[in-house]
Amino acid sequence: MILQSLVNYYEALAQKGEISRPGWAKVKVSYALVIDENGALISVLPLKVPDENGKKLIPRKFELPAPVKRSVGIEANFLCDNAAYMLGIDNKGKPERTIQCFEAAKTLHQSLLSDINDLAAKSLCKFFENWDISSARANPLFSDIMDELENGANLIFMFDEKFLHTNPEIAQAWQTFYDGEEEGEKMCCLITGKSVVPAATHPAIKGVYGAQSSGAALVSFNAAAYCSFERTQNINSPIGKYAAFAYTTALNHLLSDKKHVKHSGDTSIVYWAEDAEAQYQDVFSAFFDGGDENIMSNDDIDDFMKKIVQGNSINWSGIPLNPDNKFYILGLAPNAARLSVRFFLVDSFGNFVRHLKEHYDRLEIVSDNRSKWKTIPLWVLLRETVNKNASDKSPSAQMSGDTLRAILTGAFYPATLYQQTQLRIRAERKISYEKAAIIKAYLMRNTDNEDYKEVLQVDLNEQTTYQPYVLGRIFSVLEQIQEKASGVSSIKDKYFISACATPAVVFPIIMSLADKHLRKLDGAMRTYFAKQLTELTSMITKSYPAHHNLYDQGIFQLGYYHQTQKRYAKKDKSETTVNT
Structure with a gap:
C-alpha cells in the first residue's frame, strides 16, 4: 500500500513535469x-x-x-x-x-x-x-x-x-x-502486477532525520534468515526496476521539500495529496504548525478548518481544495541502514483536517499571556513533557509517534502524554498554559466522566461543585492571600503537589496558615479574601479526600490554573476595588 501510493504519486508528478x-x-x-x-x-x-x-x-x-x-x-x-x-x-x-x-x-x-x-x-x-x-x-x-x-x-x-x-x-x-532488458528470472511485480525481472537493490532514501547521510533502505534483505526459496536481496520482495525507481524518487522528492517535512521525536513526516497538488501540503503544513502569521493567521486557520470540516472547498493560491481528495501521511524513523515505518495514514483531506480541528478545540484554554501560541503545535506540546535542563531535550520517540497518530486519526491520546506531563508538573511545581491544555485535551478525549465535562472548559467554571476542581481554586486563592500578606508564595513550592495528591493531609494545614495570613491584611482586603474563601469552602460538601487519582489531580490543577488566570485578568480591577 505504501509503495503503491508512492508510485501513483510519482506518476501524478510526472504528468505535471515536476519530477525526474x-x-x-x-x-x-x-x-x-x-x-x-x-x-x-x-x-x-x-x-x-x-x-x-x-x-x-x-x-x-x-x-x-x-x-x-x-x-x-x-x-x-x-x-x-x-x-x-x-x-x-x-x-x-x-x-x-x-x-x-x-x-x-x-x-x-x-x-x-x-x-x-x-x-x-x-x-x-x-x-x-x-x-x-x-x-x-x-x-x-x-x-x-x-x-x-x-x-x-x-x-x-x-x-x-x-x-x-x-x-x-x-x-x-x-x-x-x-x-x-534486465537479466534474470521474471516475476510478478508486487506494485505494478507486470511480469518483470525484479530489482536486486533499490535506490537509497535520503533526508530522513537521523538516518545515514548516504541514504537508507525502505526495502532491504541482507541476511539469510530473512530470505526465502534461495532468493537473495530484494528478489525476496519482487519489485520491478521502474516501480523501485518511482517509489524511491517520489519519497526522495517529498523528503527534499523541507517546508513540507515535519518532525516529531525521531520521526520524519511527509504527506501528499493523491492528485499531487502542492497546495494541499501548504494548507496542511499551516494547520499542523498552528499557524504562521506570514502565511496564514490563526483566524484564517480557524475559518478554513471550519469550511473544510463542513465539506466546503476552499481556494488556496488559485487552486480549489476538495475535502474529499485522498490524502496520505507517512512517518519514517531511522534504523541503522534501514528505515522503520512509524505510521502510514490514508484518509480524505477533510477527515484529517476534522481530526486536527477537534484536537485544537480540545486544547483551547484561557491563556496565561506568556505563550505566543493560540493554536498550540504538536512540537510545543511534546516539549512540555521534557526536562528543560536535560542535555537531551528530545521527547520520547514512541510517545511522539503515538500522540501524532492519535491527533490525526481521532483516537485516544497515549497515556504516556498525560503521565509525562504530570511528572513535569511535580518536578517544576508550576502549570504552564501548554500543560493545562494537555490536561484538558487528554481528559476530554480519554474519559467519559460526566463530572469532568463541566470543568473541562476554556475558562473558569464558578458554578461547579466538583470537589477536586474547587480545591484547586481554593489553593489558588490561598496562594494569593499569602502573596498579599508576606510578598512570597512559598505555599505553592511547599504544598502544591501534596495538596493535589493528598488533600486530607495538607488542606487543614494550609487553611490554618491562611487564617494567620488574613490577619496580616488590612480590613478591606481581609474582608475581600475572607469572602472569597467562604464562598469556595461552602462548595465543599464532603470531607477532604485522602487521595486523588491521577485524573482528579489533573482536575485539581485545572481548577488552580483557571482561578489563577481569572485573578490575573482581574488583578488591576480587584486591587482598585479593594483599596477604595
Whole structure:
C-alpha cells in the first residue's frame, strides 16, 4: 500500500513535469570538470549556490543519470560521481581500491560512449583513457578544493561550455542503457502486477532525520534468515526496476521539500495529496504548525478548518481544495541502514483536517499571556513533557509517534502524554498554559466522566461543585492571600503537589496558615479574601479526600490554573476595588 501510493504519486508528478523521468535523479554537485576535445582537464568550475539564508554555499542540484546504491562493492555512476571514481583521489588510504574505482568509471563511460559519433562523447572517452591518477593530487587545479574532493564532493563534466549530461546523444546513450532488458528470472511485480525481472537493490532514501547521510533502505534483505526459496536481496520482495525507481524518487522528492517535512521525536513526516497538488501540503503544513502569521493567521486557520470540516472547498493560491481528495501521511524513523515505518495514514483531506480541528478545540484554554501560541503545535506540546535542563531535550520517540497518530486519526491520546506531563508538573511545581491544555485535551478525549465535562472548559467554571476542581481554586486563592500578606508564595513550592495528591493531609494545614495570613491584611482586603474563601469552602460538601487519582489531580490543577488566570485578568480591577 505504501509503495503503491508512492508510485501513483510519482506518476501524478510526472504528468505535471515536476519530477525526474525514469533513470534520472536530482543529485547535489559541487564542481564541474571542464575538458577540451583531447580530453585534457583545462579548468574546474565551481557550481555551489547560496543557501536559503544566503550565509553559505551549498552544492547545486542537477537532474543527472540516477546514481547506483552502493554498499561495500565498487560500482560507478554515469557522468556524476565523487573524486575516487572520476579522478582517482580519496583519503581512505587504500590506493588499490581507488584505482579500481577509477577503472570502474572508465569502463562504464567507454562502454556507453565509445560507439557514439559525437565530439563531446569522444572527448570524455579520451579523458578517461589519458588521465593519470598517479599525478592527480599534484594538479594545481585541485589545490584549493582538495579537502572537498577527499570528502566525497560530487563532480560532473563540461565540454564546449555545455554540461555533458545535457548532450542529447550522451543522454540517449544513458537512457538506452538504463531501459535495457534486465537479466534474470521474471516475476510478478508486487506494485505494478507486470511480469518483470525484479530489482536486486533499490535506490537509497535520503533526508530522513537521523538516518545515514548516504541514504537508507525502505526495502532491504541482507541476511539469510530473512530470505526465502534461495532468493537473495530484494528478489525476496519482487519489485520491478521502474516501480523501485518511482517509489524511491517520489519519497526522495517529498523528503527534499523541507517546508513540507515535519518532525516529531525521531520521526520524519511527509504527506501528499493523491492528485499531487502542492497546495494541499501548504494548507496542511499551516494547520499542523498552528499557524504562521506570514502565511496564514490563526483566524484564517480557524475559518478554513471550519469550511473544510463542513465539506466546503476552499481556494488556496488559485487552486480549489476538495475535502474529499485522498490524502496520505507517512512517518519514517531511522534504523541503522534501514528505515522503520512509524505510521502510514490514508484518509480524505477533510477527515484529517476534522481530526486536527477537534484536537485544537480540545486544547483551547484561557491563556496565561506568556505563550505566543493560540493554536498550540504538536512540537510545543511534546516539549512540555521534557526536562528543560536535560542535555537531551528530545521527547520520547514512541510517545511522539503515538500522540501524532492519535491527533490525526481521532483516537485516544497515549497515556504516556498525560503521565509525562504530570511528572513535569511535580518536578517544576508550576502549570504552564501548554500543560493545562494537555490536561484538558487528554481528559476530554480519554474519559467519559460526566463530572469532568463541566470543568473541562476554556475558562473558569464558578458554578461547579466538583470537589477536586474547587480545591484547586481554593489553593489558588490561598496562594494569593499569602502573596498579599508576606510578598512570597512559598505555599505553592511547599504544598502544591501534596495538596493535589493528598488533600486530607495538607488542606487543614494550609487553611490554618491562611487564617494567620488574613490577619496580616488590612480590613478591606481581609474582608475581600475572607469572602472569597467562604464562598469556595461552602462548595465543599464532603470531607477532604485522602487521595486523588491521577485524573482528579489533573482536575485539581485545572481548577488552580483557571482561578489563577481569572485573578490575573482581574488583578488591576480587584486591587482598585479593594483599596477604595
